Amino acid sequence: MQRPIYLDCHSTTPLDERVLAAMLPYFREQFGNPASTSHIYGWEAESAVKLARESIAAAIHAIPEEIIFTSSATEANNLAIKGVAEAYFEKGKHIVTLQTEHNAVLDPCAYLQSLGFDLTYLPVQSDGLLDLAELEKAIRPDTVLVSAIAANNEIGVLQPLAEIGAICRSNQVLFHTDAAQAIGKIPLNVEAMQIDLMSLTAHKVYGPKGIGALYVRRRNPRVQLAPQMHGGGHERGIRSGTLYPPQIVGFAQAVSIALADRLEENARILQLRQRLWQQLSSLDGIMLNGHEHQRLAGNLNISVAGVDGQALILGLQPVIAVSSGSACTSSKNTPSHVLKALGRSNDLAYASIRFGIGRFNTEAEIDRAAKHSIDTIDSLRQARSQLGLSSIDSKQI
Numbered sequence: 001m002q003r004p005i006y007l008d009c010h011s012t013t014p015l016d017e018r019v020l021a022a023m024l025p026y027f028r029e030q031f032g033n034p035a036s037t038s039h040i041y042g043w044e045a046e047s048a049v050k051l052a053r054e055s056i057a058a059a060i061h062a063i064p065e066e067i068i069f070t071s072s073a074t075e076a077n078n079l080a081i082k083g084v085a086e087a088y089f090e091k092g093k094h095i096v097t098l099q100t101e102h103n104a105v106l107d108p109c110a111y112l113q114s115l116g117f118d119l120t121y122l123p124v125q126s127d128g129l130l131d132l133a134e135l136e137k138a139i140r141p142d143t144v145l146v147s148a149i150a151a152n153n154e155i156g157v158l159q160p161l162a163e164i165g166a167i168c169r170s171n172q173v174l175f176h177t178d179a180a181q182a183i184g185k186i187p188l189n190v191e192a193m194q195i196d197l198m199s200l201t202a203h204k205v206y207g208p209k210g211i212g213a214l215y216v217r218r219r220n221p222r223v224q225l226a227p228q229m230h231g232g233g234h235e236r237g238i239r240s241g242t243l244y245p246p247q248i249v250g251f252a253q254a255v256s257i258a259l260a261d262r263l264e265e266n267a268r269i270l271q272l273r274q275r276l277w278q279q280l281s282s283l284d285g286i287m288l289n290g291h292e293h294q295r296l297a298g299n300l301n302i303s304v305a306g307v308d309g310q311a312l313i314l315g316l317q318p319v320i321a322v323s324s325g326s327a328c329t330s331s332k333n334t335p336s337h338v339l340k341a342l343g344r345s346n347d348l349a350y351a352s353i354r355f356g357i358g359r360f361n362t363e364a365e366i367d368r369a370a371k372h373s374i375d376t377i378d379s380l381r382q383a384r385s386q387l388g389l390s391s392i393d394s395k396q397i
């Protein structure tokens with residue numbers, strides 16, 4: 001049986017062969033522990049980690065000492081948010097974030113709230129963008145951190161990082177951004193954007209799963225961080241645990257490939273997205289979720305009026321691998337909090353499709369995905385109208 005077309009690149013991406021090739025020696029002969037200082041096995045591993053750290057730092061205009069390797073962006077977010085909350089406890093207990101964050105930000109925030117911290121969850125506009133005036137208003141003397149997602153994992157919307165950074169800096173509040181979806185896809189510059197902490201992950205950019213990093217600013221200002229993992233004092237004592245050279249090398253390789261090919265790849269992927277949208281928007285009752293242009297090239301998120309959300313995903317399943325909302329929340333039977341924040345009804349939030357187009361997708365795949373989506377939507381609507389249910393309820397929209 002033919003496997004479905006993979007169009008779920010926001011949940012993960014296939015490993016690039018070039019990344020795998022760079023990783024393999026570190027599983028085999030160069031298996032040393034980078035913390036072993038007394039022999040060549042350790043030195044080889046340490047030198048590979050050093051090069052990788054330099055290249056990831058350069059990709060975001062940071063210095064190598066500012067990169068802390070973690071197991072994931074989830075861990076990086078936890079370290080950033082809980083680590084700042086704990087370290088700046090005396091200054092204040094107020095944190096500002098967005099309603100459309102990934103759960104890896106929302107959940108540590110909710111945890112802090114349970115400990116007595118004060119959280120503000122800013123709404124977004126109907127296109128998914130933050131209103132900067134709302135941010136200005138939310139910042140208080142006891143605010144210690146603003147956490148704002150760089151590129152949304154459901155709707156691909158790109159927040160204005162430089163503008164947010166400028167507001168945070170002028171109010172002397174630290175700025176963290178979850179850039180799990182952004183690294184390698186949009187320019188990221190921690191200096192120009194005045195970012196103090198940034199979470200990264202490899203597996204959304206054709207690298208391996210199980211490796212991420214937190215950028216932590218070392219000067220102007222020097223960010224204080226309380227470690228969340230105590231142990232052997234790795235990563236300047238901020239994140240203990242033996243480093244994992246194959247994953248770290250793969251992460252750096254994935255980022256450098258993405259940066260080298262970024263403009264060309266984005267143009268190609270954008271063209272595929274437009275091709276998909278052109279076909280899908282020929283149907284009635286299809287709504288685009290998120291800003292039309294200020295979004296990741298590979299993201300298309302639509303709501304479909306007049307169909308049942310679960311039936312829609314089931315109907316698509318045999319031919320295309322997509323998801324409704326984020327993979328991390330699709331096990332919960334609640335409508336996407338991101339689509340709800342845009343003001344979508346429950347029905348439209350359920351009946352949504354997130355297409356994540358990536359490096360290895362082709363025009364033929366896009367055409368097949370479009371045709372199958374249209375056929376599925378048509379037949380679900382026909383079935384509903386035979387049951388006497390109106391196929392497109394204008395109230396829904």
Ligand SMILES: *Cc1c(COP(=O)(O)O)cnc(C)c1O
Nearest residue numbers: 072073074102104153180181201
């Ligand atoms: C995937 C993702 C995460 C989680 O990253 P992991 O490395 O899988 O833990 C966090 N934030 C965003 C925006 C994501 O897309």
